[in-house]
Amino acid sequence: MIFLDRKFLGVLFLTLTWHFHHANAILPDNYQSMSAQAKSDILWAQIAKDPYVDLRNIDLSNIDLLKRSGSGSQKSDPRYDEGLRCQAQLNHTDVGAVTRTASIINPWFVNQAFNHISDEMLTGRKKVVHTHGSTAQIKWVPSDQKTFTGLFQTGGIGVARLSEAFPGGPFGLAIKILINGNPSVNFHVMNSLDAPSNRNCFSQSIFNIISSDRCPVQLAMRTGVVFPISQVNHPPVASNILPLQEAAHIRNNGSTEQNWVAPYRLELIPESDVKNIIPDETKEDFRVNLMRSKFKKGLKLYTVMAYSEGEDTGISVGHIELNSRWIASPYQDDVLYFQHQQSIPTADGEGKIEEEEEDTGTPLT
DSSP, X not given: OOXXXXXXXXXXXXXHHTTOOXXXXXXOTTGGGSOHHHHHHHHHHHHTSSOSOOOTTOOOTTHHHHHHOOOXXXXXXXXXXXXXXXXXXXXXXXXXXXXXXXXXXXXXXXXXXXXXXXXXXXXXXXXXXXXXXXXXXXXXXXXXXXXSOTHHHHOEEEEXXXXXXXXXXXXXXXXXXXXXXXXXXXXEEESOSSOOSSSOTTSSOEESBOOGGGOHHHHHHHHOOSSOGGGSSSOOSSTTBOOOHHHHHBOTTSOBOTXXXXXXXXXXXXXXXXXXXXXXXXXXXXXXXXXXXXXXXXXXXXXXXXXXXXXXXXXEEEXXXXXXXXXXXXXXXXXXXXXXXXXXXXXXXXXXXXXXXXXXXXXXX
């Protein structure tokens, strides 16, 4: 436990809030009571509004080769000019390592990511990690498996946002599945917290469980500053795991499962065709790469595998496919919000996580 005096806490508070801005809530008051499709239409209208750049009519198929080429002809090629223009418009100022670290080890800041129920950020809060990304409409097409319940059987529609944890850092994917008459269910998946070996954001599988040694929540737990993590209403059973009970507890039509069964681990495996769209040697901003013409509606992005604890053999619970083009815009960077998953308390006969009895998982520290 680290004991901090009031003066230090005041300085820390100012450090954490200097970058806050007031983002006006845009979604209507009755948004949560709407159907999933109505929510999708409203949310997408905001996401697609005023994109940073619109490259729907630009051929980016050889932009990497053009930028690396020593040929004098590149200056006359409109694709090269568009590449430079895109980079200029997409450039952004990072919040900085000090502010980012101070925020993610502050349990008060972390708690809000779990407790705020909305598809929009709290007024006055700004992302300090995954600050800039690109978002697309997606469809979760389920398989016919019967082991896991809720959304793992029904799938659903929603949005997905790809982002870097920080400039040049690891990629993460946030998925929002919209539910009739209920708050959305969200997933956060990454490969690791280490910088990837290349800038192809589809080169590796991504998971809801990452190494605990560098997990931001784990760091917050170890510092003991400001507020305890117990302020999360129903904290994850382990600090390096974002649990999957919420998704198993509800179906896309809003009905709930009393005897729900949730997987312990989720893996999203990029489809082979998708892995090859972006070359591993690319130097482009990932948001420019996501605007490539091959990313079109109906493209199958990931196979989704679900695992019981301790099992190496998973069950396919369907796939994620694109339902629109990718868009980088102010709304999806500054306002769109993906609540972090919490655990669901269980009573006798009311749901379970598929796990081995002898392995109860990593406890909070």
